[in-house]
Amino acid sequence: MVQKLDMLKETASQTAGPYVHIGLTPNWCGIGGVYPEDLGRVMVGPKAKGERIAVAGRVLDGSGTPLKDALIEIWQADAAGLHNSPLERRGVADPHFTGWGRQPTDGATGEFRFETIKPGRVPYKDGRLQAPHITFWIVARGINIGLHTRMYFADEEAANAECPVLARVEHKVRVPTLIAPRAEGGAGPVYTFDIRLQGEKETVFFDI
Amino acid sequence: MADRDTNAIRDMGSFYQRDRAWHPPAFTPQYKTSVLRSPQHALLSLEGTVSEMTGPRFGHGLLGPLDNDLIRNFAKDSEPIGQRIVVHGRVLDENARPVSGALLEFWQANAGGRYRHKKEAYLAPLDPNFGGCGRTVTDDDGRYWFRTIKPGAYPWPNGVNDWRPAHIHFSIFGHAFTQRLITQMYFEGDPMIWQCPIVSTIPDRAAVEQLIAALDRNNTLPMDALAYKFDIVLRGRRSTAFENRMEGN
Numbered sequence: 001m002v003q004k005l006d007m008l009k010e011t012a013s014q015t016a017g018p019y020v021h022i023g024l025t026p027n028w029c030g031i032g033g034v035y036p037e038d039l040g041r042v043m044v045g046p047k048a049k050g051e052r053i054a055v056a057g058r059v060l061d062g063s064g065t066p067l068k069d070a071l072i073e074i075w076q077a078d079a080a081g082l083h084n085s086p087l088e089r090r091g092v093a094d095p096h097f098t099g100w101g102r103q104p105t106d107g108a109t110g111e112f113r114f115e116t117i118k119p120g121r122v123p124y125k126d127g128r129l130q131a132p133h134i135t136f137w138i139v140a141r142g143i144n145i146g147l148h149t150r151m152y153f154a155d156e157e158a159a160n161a162e163c164p165v166l167a168r169v170e171h172k173v174r175v176p177t178l179i180a181p182r183a184e185g186g187a188g189p190v191y192t193f194d195i196r197l198q199g200e201k202e203t204v205f206f207d208i
Numbered sequence: 209m210a211d212r213d214t215n216a217i218r219d220m221g222s223f224y225q226r227d228r229a230w231h232p233p234a235f236t237p238q239y240k241t242s243v244l245r246s247p248q249h250a251l252l253s254l255e256g257t258v259s260e261m262t263g264p265r266f267g268h269g270l271l272g273p274l275d276n277d278l279i280r281n282f283a284k285d286s287e288p289i290g291q292r293i294v295v296h297g298r299v300l301d302e303n304a305r306p307v308s309g310a311l312l313e314f315w316q317a318n319a320g321g322r323y324r325h326k327k328e329a330y331l332a333p334l335d336p337n338f339g340g341c342g343r344t345v346t347d348d349d350g351r352y353w354f355r356t357i358k359p360g361a362y363p364w365p366n367g368v369n370d371w372r373p374a375h376i377h378f379s380i381f382g383h384a385f386t387q388r389l390i391t392q393m394y395f396e397g398d399p400m401i402w403q404c405p406i407v408s409t410i411p412d413r414a415a416v417e418q419l420i421a422a423l424d425r426n427n428t429l430p431m432d433a434l435a436y437k438f439d440i441v442l443r444g445r446r447s448t449a450f451e452n453r454m455e456g457n
């Protein structure tokens with residue numbers, strides 16, 4: 001016998017199930033009057049700095065069918081590369097931008113959409129700059145533990161080429177699964193980010 | 209102030225590696241929906257960067273007075289039918305330190321096992337006085353509590369005769385986005401826990417037992433509600449004092 005380490009085990013994950021919206025976006029699924037609005041629905045205030053963009057896409061299963069019951073959260077830096085978090089030590093983030101969004105995939109089409117701003121660059125732990133990116137977390141029925149990935153911007157070629165995290169992807173053929181193309185829409189630029197859970201173009205997911 | 213400094217330092221170390229053998233794997237064929245929704249490539253291991261080691265914070269100011277009272281937050285003309293319960297506990301990290309300011313959101317079926325959701329097809333009736341969602345934020349000691357009714361078990365399409373044990377879904381926001389967690393709480397003494405294809409996605413029996421709330425007679429509200437105690441553990445971080453020494457500073 002040896003002395004015990006006074007450590008606890010992390011509570012095990014369980015699937016969010018098909019009714020995750022009751023808990024996380026109740027107004028969206030018709031349970032009105034409990035909360036004034038769903039958390040994470042609006043990320044950008046009228047005075048927020050930076051380029052307004054939309055990020056849209058789908059989450060596809062191994063048969064290529066979009067998930068109509070998934071829930072996605074995103075977390076990102078502001079236009080200056082700072083996070084609106086008490087744990088941000090490098091400066092004070094734009095108070096008009098939350099940096100955190102939560103959206104369900106549409107019950108009919110499977111599409112999700114975030115109205116946000118394009119983030120600035122954030123340093124890697126050794127001080128090199130990462131390319132601009134948005135952190136994604138995906139839960140749904142059939143997903144036993146939330147999936148972490150990142151979305152990068154196709155129009156940031158130079159930054160992407162030197163990003164220390166993208167450099168960690170061993171099979172370079174998989175890097176494009178993390179990069180969203182940009183289109184100029186009537187309401188502003190839209191980046192399309194389809195997340196593939198399985199199959200030939202399976203998205204790179206992270207253990208962070 | 210000293211306390212705040214300690215917290216600040218504690219909050220800067222990198223996170224302990226997640227024990228993936230303790231959590232359910234992605235591919236669990238007994239839970240059929242996981243088959244086409246499970247990534248097949250290895251996850252890319254990434255020591256947290258500032259992008260994941262930060263996270264949004266939700267203050268107590270967010271909360272309405274009935275947010276942690278599922279008996280009253282949707283009630284129309286009377287209160288929902290069912291066994292009245294209080295669920296309480298603490299949110300801790302792997303170092304057994306309280307996580308204050310954690311946002312907890314819960315959702316559940318009503319006493320008959322029916323969810324208020326347009327895609328729900330179970331024949332048990334809706335309860336007009338029960339919505340099924342609630343939320344709260346932990347206090348300085350990591351404590352939380354909420355009041356609700358005990359959810360019923362329900363059948364679900366997986367095998368032809370699979371049932372979920374009574375459970376409450378929990379979503380937990382710690383301080384960092386890496387700590388993000390969704391799980392389910394079960395009830396002490398329920399034999400159906402051990403027959404459930406979703407519970408059995410968890411390989412280790414001890415990890416399942418950690419999801420079972422204990423009946424807590426000492427905290428029952430006399431003549432009102434039974435109590436269940438459910439503690440939650442989020443990922444912990446290294447002490448930066450250690451890390452700096454390791455790096456030779």
Ligand SMILES: [Fe+2]
Pocket residue numbers: 017317372375377
């Ligand atoms: Fe459920």
